[in-house]
Amino acid sequence: MSPKEAEKVISLENAAIGYKWKSKTEYIVKSAMSVYALKGELVAVIGENGVGKSTLLKTIVGFQPPVSGDFRICSKQISSYREKELALLMSFVSTEIIRVSNLSVFDLVSLGRYPYTNWFGKLLAKDRDLIEEAIIAVGLSGYENRMVNHLSDGERQKVMIARSLAQNTQVIVLDEPTAFLDLSNKYEVVHILHRLASEKGKTILFSTHDLTTAIAESDRIWLMLHDSVEQGAPEDLILNGNFNAIFPNKNLLFDQEKGDFRIRKQPGRKASVYGHGLAYNWTIKALIRNNFEVVNSTENPNIQINVNFPEWTVMHLSDETKFHSLLSLCRYLNGLEME
Amino acid sequence: MVETSVNNIIQNTRSLRVLLLFSILVPVFFVVDLLIGSYYISIPEIIKAIFHAENADSQVVLIITSFRIPKAVTAVLAGAALSVAGLQMQTVFRNPLAGPYILGVSSGASLGVALLVLGTGGLIGGSIVSIASSWGIVAAAWVGSGLILLLIILISSRIKEIMTILILGILISSAISSIVNILQFFSNESMLKSFVVWTMGSLGSVTNVQLAVLFPSILIGILIAFLSSKFLDAFLLGENYARSMGMNIRFARMMVFLSTAILAGSITAFCGPIGFIGIAVPHIARMSLKTAKHSLLVPGTILIGALMMLISDILSQLPGSESTLPVNSVTALLGIPIVIWIIIRNTNSDRL
Numbered sequence: 001m002s003p004k005e006a007e008k009v010i011s012l013e014n015a016a017i018g019y020k021w022k023s024k025t026e027y028i029v030k031s032a033m034s035v036y037a038l039k040g041e042l043v044a045v046i047g048e049n050g051v052g053k054s055t056l057l058k059t060i061v062g063f064q065p066p067v068s069g070d071f072r073i074c075s076k077q078i079s080s081y082r083e084k085e086l087a088l089l090m091s092f093v094s095t096e097i098i099r100v101s102n103l104s105v106f107d108l109v110s111l112g113r114y115p116y117t118n119w120f121g122k123l124l125a126k127d128r129d130l131i132e133e134a135i136i137a138v139g140l141s142g143y144e145n146r147m148v149n150h151l152s153d154g155e156r157q158k159v160m161i162a163r164s165l166a167q168n169t170q171v172i173v174l175d176e177p178t179a180f181l182d183l184s185n186k187y188e189v190v191h192i193l194h195r196l197a198s199e200k201g202k203t204i205l206f207s208t209h210d211l212t213t214a215i216a217e218s219d220r221i222w223l224m225l226h227d228s229v230e231q232g233a234p235e236d237l238i239l240n241g242n243f244n245a246i247f248p249n250k251n252l253l254f255d256q257e258k259g260d261f262r263i264r265k266q267p268g269r270k271a272s273v274y275g276h277g278l279a280y281n282w283t284i285k286a287l288i289r290n291n292f293e294v295v296n297s298t299e300n301p302n303i304q305i306n307v308n309f310p311e312w313t314v315m316h317l318s319d320e321t322k323f324h325s326l327l328s329l330c331r332y333l334n335g336l337e338m339e
Numbered sequence: 340m341v342e343t344s345v346n347n348i349i350q351n352t353r354s355l356r357v358l359l360l361f362s363i364l365v366p367v368f369f370v371v372d373l374l375i376g377s378y379y380i381s382i383p384e385i386i387k388a389i390f391h392a393e394n395a396d397s398q399v400v401l402i403i404t405s406f407r408i409p410k411a412v413t414a415v416l417a418g419a420a421l422s423v424a425g426l427q428m429q430t431v432f433r434n435p436l437a438g439p440y441i442l443g444v445s446s447g448a449s450l451g452v453a454l455l456v457l458g459t460g461g462l463i464g465g466s467i468v469s470i471a472s473s474w475g476i477v478a479a480a481w482v483g484s485g486l487i488l489l490l491i492i493l494i495s496s497r498i499k500e501i502m503t504i505l506i507l508g509i510l511i512s513s514a515i516s517s518i519v520n521i522l523q524f525f526s527n528e529s530m531l532k533s534f535v536v537w538t539m540g541s542l543g544s545v546t547n548v549q550l551a552v553l554f555p556s557i558l559i560g561i562l563i564a565f566l567s568s569k570f571l572d573a574f575l576l577g578e579n580y581a582r583s584m585g586m587n588i589r590f591a592r593m594m595v596f597l598s599t600a601i602l603a604g605s606i607t608a609f610c611g612p613i614g615f616i617g618i619a620v621p622h623i624a625r626m627s628l629k630t631a632k633h634s635l636l637v638p639g640t641i642l643i644g645a646l647m648m649l650i651s652d653i654l655s656q657l658p659g660s661e662s663t664l665p666v667n668s669v670t671a672l673l674g675i676p677i678v679i680w681i682i683i684r685n686t687n688s689d690r691l
Contacts, residue, residue, distance in 0.1 A: 102630055107631060
């Protein structure tokens, strides 16, 4: 059952994005997009490089005009808003790293109050409270007087999110907010976004290449494929096999169990493995990494491995060799291949 | 929350204290500037010349009221104007090496002056010196920089990308400089000399009557910069962020370019192109005030710019000797070490 029009905070209907020049020539990046996002949802935009994620986000925040179709925010066409009105509804975080020296965290976050303050940008008590609330919401209280160019990439990204929170908008759009971050910061930032969406009822749209965090945290995914755009809960898209279409013609395989991609290997030789538990699973992974196809013992492959952690026994033809690490085991197996 | 407001106030008090320090230093150096010159005049004599002119030595009164005071006031105006213009350009283009002349305002002014001095000089003949010290040069330079301003505003209303405007500004000023070079090539020696002297900059050629025009122009330019301080804060994050916060980019750009062109154009018209103050002072202001907020940086650059220019003027008198140096060389020799120091100090943070 699809929700009513009025419930859709962001709604694209048969929308096309791209570039238009005066001479009526058009370059359409993507067309026939019909997706939406509701209140309280964290929405991840996923797709291959060049598929139009950035163009889509730029069109939604109003930096470039749409080519055709409906782009609605809160039931009104984006292009019908004036800049000031749009700034009260939607804030934006770009992928660019902001390096301004002598700019304190507080002052940067206070820029979020831009649409509300007077001509000179004077902060009232209410503005200060909202700024402080935003800094606390991203977990940076105590950082108010730190200079932004002395922060780590993760902290800086959180400050940029705090700035958009201080703007107090229904919608937040972020272009690859996790691009420069390490694994733990990636999880943390996406988790913060999820919490903000569900606790504050915001609609947060972000593009990302990081499938694992997107699947773990987002409520909805807009999956930008080459010939279509699909939307759904991450698990729906996995079950429908949509993710494999992200990278067509590439040597990547979407693992539906793990929810992540791996390189499609051309398995060479066969091996069978006996054992159980964690060591058994990781032995299979090591074999796959070394281009083995792990088969059932009924096939009688000429390499058979017995896992009895911390010891591995390899039976090759009539030889039987014992190993104490997967590293030496793999070296031995690759040596066999040479012969 | 109370605590952070307090912290924020402490941070602002630091900036305010630095501002207070500079607002004491500026009048002090203003007085020092009045004291120094080829003819020694003591402080009591100066006071007498200003407040009881009828009882003072008429020679001293003339020197003080017609030469030293206008020159010191011009130094204050030039330093403040160029520094505020430089601050605005560095912020809008997000480039630490941008300065007041980056849009080609001074090359427009020098084309105007070159056309006047080198072009009409050939027709009129020997009266170059009188032209050089007259309103002619001022008017020519103003027209030149005004036309460049119109061109830049026209371009900026059509072009979205701010970096394109920067590149076009640099290209336009190079093209104009080439035209000036051609004019120089075809002019005779005495005309060439009076043009070259103009390019060296001078604070001393501004008369009291001219000050009556220069002063309000600079005031207007600085007022526009004050009114743009919220825009400038938003420009720090780049135009995309600024737009997403509801700023009208075209209007904001126009305000900033208008202010820069009035400030840099007027100073160039009256004093010739004066380099490096406009690039160095905004950096000194940011570092000493420890802030990026333009509501503090604009007054900061006004004070520090005025101070730097007064110091340059004092140094250009070569205290203790009778000759003076071209002020442009002094500002460069004073400004370049500061810029080098900034570059070396800031290797880790490569932006503003």
